Amino acid sequence: AQRVTQPEKLLSVFKGAPVELKCNYSYSGSPELFWYVQYSRQRLQLLLRHISRESIKGFTADLNKGETSFHLKKPFAQEEDSAMYYCALMDTGRRALTFGSGTRLQVQP
Amino acid sequence: DTEVTQTPKHLVMGMTNKKSLKCEQHMGHRAMYWYKQKAKKPPELMFVYSYEKLSINESVPSRFSPECPNSSLLNLHLHALQPEDSALYLCASSQEGGTLTDTQYFGPGTRLTVL
Numbered sequence: 001a002q003r004v005t006q007p008e009k010l011l012s013v014f015k016g017a018p019v020e021l022k023c024n025y026s027y028s029g030s031p032e033l034f035w036y037v038q039y040s041r042q043r044l045q046l047l048l049r050h051i052s053r054e055s056i057k058g059f060t061a062d063l064n065k066g067e068t069s070f071h072l073k074k075p076f077a078q079e080e081d082s083a084m085y086y087c088a089l090m091d092t093g094r095r096a097l098t099f100g101s102g103t104r105l106q107v108q109p
Numbered sequence: 110d111t112e113v114t115q116t117p118k119h120l121v122m123g124m125t126n127k128k129s130l131k132c133e134q135h136m137g138h139r140a141m142y143w144y145k146q147k148a149k150k151p152p153e154l155m156f157v158y159s160y161e162k163l164s165i166n167e168s169v170p171s172r173f174s175p176e177c178p179n180s181s182l183l184n185l186h187l188h189a190l191q192p193e194d195s196a197l198y199l200c201a202s203s204q205e206g207g208t209l210t211d212t213q214y215f216g217p218g219t220r221l222t223v224l
Contacts, residue, residue, distance in 0.1 A: 032211065044152065044199065044215040086151055090211060095140060095166055095203070097213060099151035 002027045004089050006100035012076050013109050016092045021072040023061075023087030032090040033070040034097070035061055039083045045070075047085070057081070077107045115200050121222045124190060130184040132200030132221045140182040142213060143175060144199040152199055158183060159205060163181060186193035190223045197221070 003026040013019055025031055035047040039093045050063040050070060061072045070087060087100040113134045122128050132141065140159045144152035157165035158177040166175075172194075174186040183200055197220050201213040 004163050034212075036215075041218045046212055046214070049212065092211070095157060095159070095211065096165055096167075097142075097152075102148075102151050 002089055002091060002098050004087050004098055004100035005086055006085075006103050009101070010104045010106065012106040012108065015079055016076050018109075019072075019074045019077045019081070019105065021085050021087075021105065023070045023072065023100060025068050025070065025087075027068075027089055027091075031049050031063070031065075031070075033061075034088045034090065035059070035070075035072050036086045036088055036099075037083050038086070043099065044086070050105055053069060054099045059095075079107045079109060081105060084106045111214075112201055113200055113214050115198075115216035115219050117219055118217070119220045119222075121224065122187065122193070123224050126190075127186070127188045129187065130185040130198055130200075130221075132185075132202075132216055133181055134202040134214070135181055136202065136214070137180075137204070138202035138214075139180060139205040141177060141205045142201040143183070143185055143205075144201065144215075146199055146218070150197075156185075160161065178214040187221075190221075192223045195221055195223045 005024045033050045036044050037047045038044045059074045084104050085100050086102045088097045143155040146152045149168040155169045156175045161177045161193045172189045176184040199218045200216040203213045
């Protein structure tokens with residue numbers, strides 16, 4: 001069965017510090033991985049997906065199949081990055097998303 | 110229109126009531142989803158509709174009854190719910206076919222309270 005693990009419930013950093021939100025997955029096939037973000041009182045929205053290889057709002061994530069990881073990184077955190085971040089894996093056969101438990105990022109001034 | 114909309118925003122119902130949640134999208138997406146999100150937990154998949162047909166039911170109790178009347182509309186009919194069913198119910202949609210089109214777009218959710 002597929003599984004997504006986000007080991008940190010809360011990550012607190014100061015503005016300007018680097019950020020890394022960890023995500024590990026377990027999946028027997030070729031994974032499709034996503035990062036979703038939920039700002040306070042806003043809907044869940046896609047931040048980035050590994051297949052696009054984009055950098056959104058300064059965030060990047062690299063799929064490491066050897067380590068089964070898809071960590072989210074940003075070199076310099078901003079206060080507006082404070083939000084809940086979910087890593088998600090798609091079962092491409094069923095088109096079903098499995099979410100990790102989420103990491104709350106707090107960026108302090 | 111590039112959004113998924115959900116109504117109502119909030120719903121309070123008793124255990125004997127019958128109510129419905131509504132979800133709408135006009136992005137031409139052919140897959141639609143219901144998720145349940147309890148407080149401080151990630152969303153959990155309930156149902157998937159593909160081309161207006163139910164393709165996934167994640168062993169959801171029958172007191173939740175989904176319906177997809179057309180490609181733009183998704184309903185969730187609620188009957189005889191329990192207090193533990195109180196949660197945020199999220200709707201999402203995505204295009205069908207091809208990995209680049211599998212991004213799911215979420216609505217703002219309906220916050221349901223069962224008394």
